Amino acid sequence: MTIATKIAQQMNCKMGGALRKVETGLQNAMFIGIDCFHDIVNRRKSVAGFVSSINQELTQWFSQCIFQESGQELVNGLKTCLEAALKLWCKHNQFLLQAIIVYRDGVGNAQLQALMDHEVPQIESSLKSVYPKDSGYINCKVQIV
Template sequence: MKEMSSYTHVGPNERFQQLNEFLNDIQKREEGRKELSKWQINLDKELVQLTGRTMKAESIIYKDRTIKYDPLEADRSRDGRSLAHLSAKNLDKWILIYSQRHSQIAYSFVDSLNKVCTSFGMRVDFSEMIELPNDRSKTFIRAIENKANPQLDLVCCILTNNRKDRYDAIKKVLYVDCPVPSRMLLSKTLQKPGQLMSVATKVGIEINAKLGGEIWAVQIPSKTLMFIGIDTNRDSQSRSSQMVGFVASINPTCTRYYPRVIEQRSTNDFISGLKSCMQNALQKYHHINGVLPAKIIVYRDGVNDLQLL
């Protein structure tokens, strides 16, 4: 991630310099000028300068403390990794599945997870350790089918590598056949020298969110605001249908959500499904807050205007 951030977290001065170098490079190269000339395109020698507004950093609200972060770094993870979460869900019943050669790192991970989650206000009971003779997909799936049940809080698997076919096969079982919250871990990530506690911290935060906990919040002026997110995903095997994901915030701090998934085979399916989602979300919001939201903000990805008419 550090190597990637050197390209994705480029500061404004560096970005300005890179764009200027790009413009100068095009102007100097004859082939570049010819290509632009074909399209009757002229590029200015300098970038357009505008007066912008610098936004103040938001205060991040945890259970016992409110923190601020440096907006120039846009990184608040270090400040909040040991603070108590707004609400924490205990991890009471869970299983950890791993191959025989990862036995030592599996026990070390459980110990580290227990330590870091204590500061979150989250109790982590010792997991049921399931050691497998090999790391084949079928072996993992067989273990999950034998052990997974609705009473489990989490199924965690330590995988040797990030092979997509194995990951997809395991996730399909945990989504469809044995619906239980899950977390996949790579053994090489857990084996990095001196990084286990840091990895366990990030995993612990994610697990609390998966279980329905509330990590942090920001100040939202309106207390009767609902955020809705809609996304679609088309099945690569069956082009005749697509799945629509719907989430709606249901509390004033927008840290709890009502989720739904609907299958869309036609525009009518989407409209009727969206209507049902909205009705249920508003009922849930009213049940928790005693009032309906005064304003609703919808974020949509992969959903065009015609689908919302």
């Protein structure tokens, strides 16, 4: 029975179903996770990973990778990733975002101000680019954790 249950769960997921649903208590919120991988052995390019929820139940996700210079922690292509994620959000939902919660890993206290100066303007620019001025995007709150 356990094996049959696992197979049924895998089939459900592969056909677009949700395995688990998360209740956050927030309405119309997008969750984003960003981290960078640095190949310290071969000194190759760093890879920034971006993932964002595209529905309110947190069961569908958009992801993208960006190749950067070796050792680079701040993400240059964040605007492109977020614009694609926001367009998918608009496609899957009939309401505007009220909040964007960004979980950002890999940044130390010494880099926090540089992160705020470099990545937050990209987030704001993405919102302005995807949503028309009269759509109410201005009310969307961005929180970086």
